[in-house]
Amino acid sequence: MPVQSTNSASDLIRIGIVGGTGYTGAELLRILARHPRAAISVITSRSESGLSVAELFPHLRGHIDLRFTEPDSGALADCDLVFFATPNGTAMRSAPELLERGVRVIDLAADFRLRDPAVWEHWYGMPHHCPELLAEAVYGLPELNRAAVRTARLVANPGCYPTAVTLGFLPLLEARAIDPSWLVADAKSGASGAGRKVTTGLLMAEIGESFKAYSVTGHRHAPEIAQNLMQFSGVEVNLTFVPHLVPMIRGIEATLYARLADPAVDLERLYAERYAGEAFIDLMPGGHPDTRSVRGANLCRIAVARQGDTGVVVVQSVIDNLVKGAAGQAVQNMNLMFGLDESMGLESLALLP
Ligand SMILES: NC(=O)C1=CN([C@@H]2O[C@H](COP(=O)(O)OP(=O)(O)OC[C@H]3O[C@@H](n4cnc5c(N)ncnc54)[C@H](OP(=O)(O)O)[C@@H]3O)[C@@H](O)[C@H]2O)C=CC1
């Protein structure tokens, strides 16, 4: 049975997904299958080409009647919008041709997130294929950049850690309420953050009943977060970012620390005013947001507190890495790019337990 819709074909957005078998690709399929204006026409996979989507993903039986195909620029060029849910360095090879042919592009990987091609090359270990597009690409964090996303042809969907950390720190920086020279982000992710490919270090027997930090000398999301905080607050920042892998499947929890520049600031009011009217930010005064409270939902839940009279502010920010940290945010960007209600198709509440 094809995707249900009461709209005429001309109202529908023809969508291609490159990398439909990965975790973020599968999450795009889950969300778009119920989106009233989405008509998925191409889903690619090199390893599963020919297989029906329902065979690989039984939860989509009756909702998506398509087969995976090899990535093919001809079929993708017939779409209105192509999502790349592929490893870093993939979208940049196809985006120039698609844009040339009038197709809009949202990349869930990092190819268009960093402004400076030298910084990209340093962190991603490869030269950029189309550095001329970096100035045009719009960083797709709508709570920061909504107006630019609306008119974008090319959107760089943010990384999962950068979404949680940027949204957590930003109100404090914009208000000049903290010392920007000492920011600490202590973040934890579930294993789905590393994708669906087979990796020994992600086996249940390796990560279960255990917990560790990684990339302590520097993670590629640190320059992305610093770029965001500086670009959107206008102040230079010095950030320490340490990610951790925890034995859960979905979710990111980021605990953020900073020193208050203005000890009298009303923290809860600051966040309430900054995020007033934001459908996908939930503030939880006095709370301890947990990752399960956002599992499956396109939501960033934040609590802000000061620790006694230490002058230190502690922000807790949680997201589902696959939803607000990837596919949900990508659909939020799609809605803005096509003039739709920003929340369309994103009404799912979190799953408990
Ligand atoms: N997992 C997460 O929480 C988040 C991931 N991201 C980013 O989103 C992107 C996708 O992540 P995720 O879904 O986890 O990754 P997965 O490893 O789970 O899936 C990758 C997908 O890309 C396809 N693919 C791999 N290489 C190529 C290629 N050269 N050309 C075309 N297709 C290719 C794979 O299928 P096949 O090999 O069969 O073609 C597969 O469908 C990554 O860049 C990741 O960093 C961003 C935010 C959060």
Ligand SMILES: CC(=O)N[C@@H](CCC(=O)OP(=O)(O)O)C(=O)O
């Ligand atoms: C748990 C885990 O391994 N997480 C991934 C983050 C994945 C991601 O979102 O990174 P990009 O989109 O920027 O590639 C990591 O640390 O590499």
